[in-house]
Amino acid sequence: MLNAKYQSCIEACSNCAIVCETCAASCLREDDVKMMARCIELDRDCADLCALAAVLMxxxxxxxxxxCRICAQACRACAEECAKHQMDHCQACAKACRQCAEECEKMAA
Amino acid sequence: MLNAKYQSCIEACSNCAIVCETCAASCLREDDVKMMARCIELDRDCADLCALAAVLMxxxxxxxxxxCRICAQACRACAEECAKHQMDHCQACAKACRQCAEECEKMAA
Amino acid sequence: MLNAKYQSCIEACSNCAIVCETCAASCLREDDVKMMARCIELDRDCADLCALAAVLMxxxxxxxxxxCRICAQACRACAEECAKHQMDHCQACAKACRQCAEECEKMAA
Amino acid sequence: MLNAKYQSCIEACSNCAIVCETCAASCLREDDVKMMARCIELDRDCADLCALAAVLMxxxxxxxxxxCRICAQACRACAEECAKHQMDHCQACAKACRQCAEECEKMAA
Incomplete structure (x- = not known):
């Protein structure tokens, strides 16, 4: 298959896109949305960059x-912000972003 | 051109997608983000549906x-919410959404 | 989680989007591209509709x-066309499309 | 408005995305699709990268x-390929891609 060599990175990006969308949507429904505003911004960019990285691969x-080089930057920024918040969706997002950043950094190397 | 017949609807959808993205990003930077949370949700859906409607046409x-039928629904819901808020980005978004809804309803008819 | 109830449909749509992209890209590299032109058209629409359906859920x-109702229509059309072609990427795509159509039809019901 | 400074680049990217989609769809309906296969590949990448660049700005x-730096690369590659073909949709696409590349290169500088 033409993209078999990218398989683990495609999966990491696809997964990270969905986890970031979930985090953004969940942040928007938190009581203190203001505190989550930067997280939502970074989630959205990361979700869209991961989705397109997966498609291009x-x-x-x-x-x-x-x-993948840009996508890794988005993942690192999003992971750093999400890690500051204790909600499950943020912790799950930080984890998916770190994993995706590692895969993308390997691809970009 | 294969899509000349859809030209005005494609333009309305492309424009509305950008205006909704602008509104969502601007809402996220307002002091009272909580008050804008529903607006952000509707902006995001409307932006993504408009963008894909433009591409399919x-x-x-x-x-x-x-x-276009779904897109019109998203536009109507977003226009109704945005119209409640006095900020320029919301008023501009309500207007673009109404215009896009009209074009999409003609297409879907 | 806010979207746990949609989990199997989100996964089917995410998977189908990637499989359709793979099929379109592979069709474009076949010797007889002309024969695959309709398949590529349907793959592209199905990929984009599946991706947005996953995001909205x-x-x-x-x-x-x-x-999901539109997405199911795209999946059924794509599955029917892909099933006519013997290449692995088309057969895999037909299968992913049928599975996604079933999930989306359940959602839309 | 938060993105007023990017206005001309956002417009160039939005326009280029639609022109590339039109070119890809038109190429797929040409008699000699095989000759257009590389053009279709580059159109698709360019369309998706332009659309996301517009959204991020x-x-x-x-x-x-x-x-914008990546987007400019996609536009240059697509313009070069499209310029080889005499069809109106390819010539229009080459022109839109060159204009978008210039705007994106200014942004990236």
Missing amino acids: TRDSQLSREM | TRDSQLSREM | TRDSQLSREM | TRDSQLSREM
């Missing part, structure tokens, strides 16, 4: 590596 | 009409 | 059901 | 510049 695009 | 997809 | 959007 | 994301 799936297509075996020549821009996959470049995209 | 651009491709002359056979699901364009169905997509 | 993840957000617990009130338009999730409507979106 | 709209949100005033801190990754906007990085994204």
Whole structure:
């Protein structure tokens, strides 16, 4: 399959996109939304960058590596912010982002 | 051009997607984010549905009409919520959503 | 979690989006691209609709059901076309589309 | 408005995304699809990267510049391929891609 070599990174990105969307939607329903505003911003960017990184790798695009490099930056920033909050959705998001960052950094290397 | 017949609806959807993204991002930076939480939720859905509706029409997809029908629902819900808030980004969003809803309802008819 | 009830449908849609992208990209690299043109069109629409359906369910959007109804239509059309072609990527895509259609039809019911 | 400074680049990216989608869909309906296969691949990547670049700028994301840097690469590659083909949709796409590349290169600088 044309994208078999990217399989673990595609899966990490697809998973991270969904976990970030879940975190953003959950943050929006917290009582103290203000405290979560930066988290929501970073979740949204990370979700969209992960989704597109997964798609580009799936297509075996020549821009996959470049995209993974940005995606890793988004994941690191999102993980750092999410790690500050104790809610389950933030802790799960920090974990998925770190795992995705590692996969993307390997791809970009 | 294969999609010339959809031109005004494609433009309304593309424009509405950007205006909804602007509104969501602006709401997240308001002092009272809590008051804007529902607006942000509706902005996000509306932005994503408008963007995909524009893409499907651009491709002359056979699901364009169905997509415009849902998109109009998202636009109506977002316009109603945005109209409650006095900020410029919300008022601009309500207007773009109403215009897009009208175009999408014509397409879906 | 706010979207736990949609878990199996979110997973089916996420998986189907990636499998459709793989199929489209693989079709484009076949010797007889002409024969695959309709398959590529349907793959692309199905991939994008599945991806957005997954996102809307993840957000617990009130338009999730409507979106799943369209998504099921896209999956059925794509499965029917892919089933005509013997390549592994088409057969895998037909299977993922049928599974996703079933999940989406349950959601939309 | 939070993204007024990016206005011309957001517009160039939004426009280029739609023109690339139109080109891909039109290429798929040409008699000699095989000859257009590489064009379709590049159109798709360029469309998706432009769409996300527009969204990130709209949100005033801190990754906007990085994204515009990749987006410019996609636009240059797509313009080069499209310029080889005489069809109106390819010539229009080459032009939109060059204009978008210039805007994105200014942003990334």
